[in-house]
Amino acid sequence: MSEPLLDVEDLRTTFHTPRGDVHAVDGVSLRLEAGRTLGVVGESGSGKSVLGRTVMGLVSSGPGVTVSGRVSLAGQDVHALAPAERRRLWGPRVAMVFQDPMTSLNPVKRVGRHIDEVLRLHLRLGRREARERTVGLLRQVGIPEPERRAGQYPHELSGGMRQRVVIAAALACGPDLLIADEPTTALDVTVQRQILDLVASLSRRSGMAVVLISHDLAAVGGRADRVAVMYGGRLVESAPTSRVFGAPRHPYTGALLASAPRLSAAPHSRLPTIEGRPPDPADPPPGCRFAPRCPRAEAVCRGGAPPLLDLAPVGGHPHEVACRLPLEAESTEVGHGR
Amino acid sequence: MSETLTDRRTATRRPDLVAWFSGTWLVVLAVLAAAAPLLPLPEHVDLTRSLTAPTLSGPDPASGHLLGTNAFGLDLFARALHGARSSLAIALAAVALGAVVGGALGILAGYLGRTVDTVVGVATNVLLAVPPLILLIALATVLEPNARNVTLALALLTVPTMVRLARANTMAFAQREFVLAARAMGASGWRVMTRELLPNVLLPVLSMAMVLISVLVVAEASLSFLGLGIQPPAPTWGNMIAEGEGRVLEEHPHVVLVPGVFLFLTVFSFNILGEKARKRWDTRSGAR
């Protein structure tokens, strides 16, 4: 196995709030090799966005926040770096795309300047050169008439076009890793597909690794090599994509897959549901966070946090599950997709 | 994410002590002011009764003049408390009047729109076309300077702010889906305004009222200071401070400092509490 590009070890992000400590990320470990795509899936409040920002180093220890554990990016410990050194990573080594392209572009700056600035800051390009590169990048992300578009303000572009601009700015310095936090949630279905296709093709072309964060299992499914499922700040399952869809081992993953309506199913078929509601991050249940909603839960599940164990047959890709009573290996035959 | 959470923490923890102090000061002041005529205080207004009292004496509890006397031998503590009576009563009455009138007009204009909105809007703009203090001076030129007229003038000053605030909030809430939901259930316009909008508009209006009280206390004091408000020897903080103009100030600073400190603490307390209220309740400021 090659040296991973990203190696996260027992990462914990805790916000200290008046209501008590919120363990947004609670002991997550994961690895990602260069050029691969990892999907991180979870419902709102699962900690997936905070995980992305902590990996990036945008959230770091300070007043009100404690980060522990280790994030190693191409051998460098992100959280041990001085702020100025960490900033030098952002752009050339790791970049981020945010959920809402309406708010992630500065409304009073022209489109081109968002990209220009990164080029001149990190690559020390001259004005002219930066301008040419900007137009090239806009063309590369599929924006028609890039020269004209560069001079426009964000509000003059559609949502999909804006997200392309955000991606172009993220890619400007050729990062090794792109963290995309719900990049398509705010967009229409048809546009959503275009953006995901774009990220996939850029990743293929430049060998860039991608962490694709989403609430939608199916959206991640078609693009990721591996999928990690989060619940209540922890990883509950992490496996090759086909295994997650074909033979999920964690009851939560299984229930999540089953509760999404499927195109192939007959109309008016009742959907299996997950009863109850997600845990309160300030006051999580003891033991397995999913136990209160889990039909399989027994006393042992409420005892202590279940460890993330590899259940894959020897020699196969790791299939890690944090469950004391996992589903049978081939119990549910869930078709890929809906 | 991290910033929001930290902010919430520091914001809830820090100013509580200051807020408690402010609240205590206002309560104590209000109680003393209300009870001032009943308290055994030295003379505060009648010059013929202070002929024997020392003039311009400094603060000295032993002399019976806790905070000293002014140029006519009138007791400053008594004057400050009686000044608080008129200041607080005028400011509160004016704000209440302004909130009721302005709030009602704002909701009507915001919900009904069209002609009502245009008329109310132009009227508001006319009132706002004259800077507040200038409007007060203009009114003071032609009106008898008594408590009622000062109150009415100050109330007029708050109406435009209240109209704008109520109108902006009404328009924001009217867009919210619960108003649509109420209409979908057959609610009439009157019901929507009184049952759906009013409760939501009330909180920002009340918190703005808190902020405006301090503004009005200052406005009333300014008017008195300029000799256009309630006339001496009847005490207000403004005309008490005006007594200290010129040389008096350097030789007997307490003449200015006593009413000055009362004014400062009161305005500060209203500012602190008003800001706290606004942070908690105001969703949308009425500023243009």
Place this chain on the structure above:
Amino acid sequence: MRRAARALGELAAVLFLVSLGVFLLVTAMPGDPAVMVLGEGHPPEAYDEVRSELGLDRPVFEQYLDWLASAVTGDLGTSLVPPQHEVAERLLLALPVSLQLAAMALVIALAVAIPLAMWSAHHEGGRIDRAVSAGTFGVLSVPPFLAGLLLIMVFAGGLGWFPRAEWARLGDGLAANLHHALLPALTIALMELAQFTRVLRNDLTVTLREDHILASRARGRSPVRVLVSDALRPSSFSLVTLLGLSVGRLIGSTVVVEYLFSLPGVGSLVVGAANQGDVPTVQGAVLAIAVFYVLANAAIDLSYRALDPRIRRSHV
């Protein structure tokens, strides 16, 4: 374009109604202006003569039209109080003093407030931020007349650095002029300064929380660059709004401070006239101030377009 025409029409309507209101002040007055001119014990013929001279024997609306017509040509009538100067002349003489004070105050306030707000917002929740916020609250609670008295006590009385109550026109030399203007200008500036700092700081902290700031940081920009080039400009809308709101307060403070320092500005003029019941002078001054104020606010509204490209497009 239609929007601009509409705004212009509304502006005209407001100015018309303001002038009507200002004019009607006379009718609301308890005393009789003619008596005021003549003093007590006047002969009855003289009374009628003065009344018709002042136009008081004609219908109110006619009087108004006359008054408006002369006001537009720059004739604001004469003062009721001897020496009966032309109101317009006195205003013109007083105006430079007030404008200079207000302008100096605004410059001082902005020069201090912008860096202070940025510094404070950058350290949100920290010790500096808390100190600045406590300080601004304190300053906001000191009305200008009180602040002025205290400043006089310390800097003019105790330390003797500044004159206490005189004015030097620009003709007397720039140094003398500034020496006399500084203390009153500082008094006026204090409250604006505190207000600007507070609002700008709050606005910056909100802007700094927006996604595009995070995105800019994620591209590796330094916090100071982010503050200056990404956050300040979106926040400058509220600064412009604030300028608009502060003009009214600024005029009020200038009036009070001129009166306090006995400076020969519009404020002293209007307060003196108000105390003497000199209605024409008050009318003239209020009308002039209102017109200035309305136009200033209209100019500020216009400047939004220059700052926010989103508004720029939707307005045209």
Place this chain on the structure above:
Amino acid sequence: MAGSGNAHMRAGADRVLSVHDLVVEFPVGRGQRVHAVSGLHLDLVRGETLGILGESGCGKSSAGRAVMQLPPPTSGSVVLEGTELTGSGGRALRRARARMQLIMQDPVSSLNPRRRVADLVAEGLDIRGEREDRRARVDAALRSVGLDPDTVRDRRPHELSGGQCQRVCIARALVLDPALLICDEPVSSLDVSVQAQILNLLEEAKERHGLSMVFVAHDVAVVKNVSDRVMVLYLGKTCEVLPSEGLHVRAAHPYTRLLLDSVPGQENGDAPGERAAELPSPVDPPSGCRFRTRCPWAQERCAREEPQLREVGPGHHVACHLVE
């Protein structure tokens, strides 16, 4: 399509709702208008669910609200249980609204934050002045949506989760015993696991109360799951009307196919995709077929001539020149 016509309208008496030639336009200044809905026809049989499918800007929400007369449409006719709603103002309209209820996308925002759950649910009863059994009817409504009256009755909306708020919204619609429920993206702001609960709840409510339903959403799988018939809208025009059974196989209109191909997990490499990404402005929609600017098969005829809805199978109507 994006074409017009009313070939898909059915004959027969048992219709809860029929809408003819519905047009919704909004002025946007400078004499321009947004054409949100242009000539929409639809009908609804008792107990039926019609799904309206489309992306943002297709006019699906405007259509739902125009049926509610919130605000009334620019033109067209809306007949609810034999009563013409358009043009009937004031009191008569307010009475008719009790028969149709609206469920909206953002459950938190559709509840007045300053009121308690019991009052929110009873709101329709209060408006109608129905005072008897208020408490009992509210409790029954809360129970029917799976909420425990004793725990939620005195709570305010911000103390509930998004899913619970949506249940409250459904309860307050059901308490009025309506004939028609218009659901405007009722699950799109909810998490997947909660979404399934709400969808099941709507199905149960529909069966128990004999409701008819108009279900507006952008998610093909969700719409297919709840609907009997599906209508696909694009830029204010109807592209296709078809039974939801077998929708993913039978859909014929290029736009419906594009929507299906965009469903995550359904990507298929050899789909032709689309031509330009930009959605045309609803202020100045394309001539002829409105979808032609994004349609991979568009021909010269599509710009000239507006396609009409034609029957291509049982209950299946398509507005496209190219579909046989």
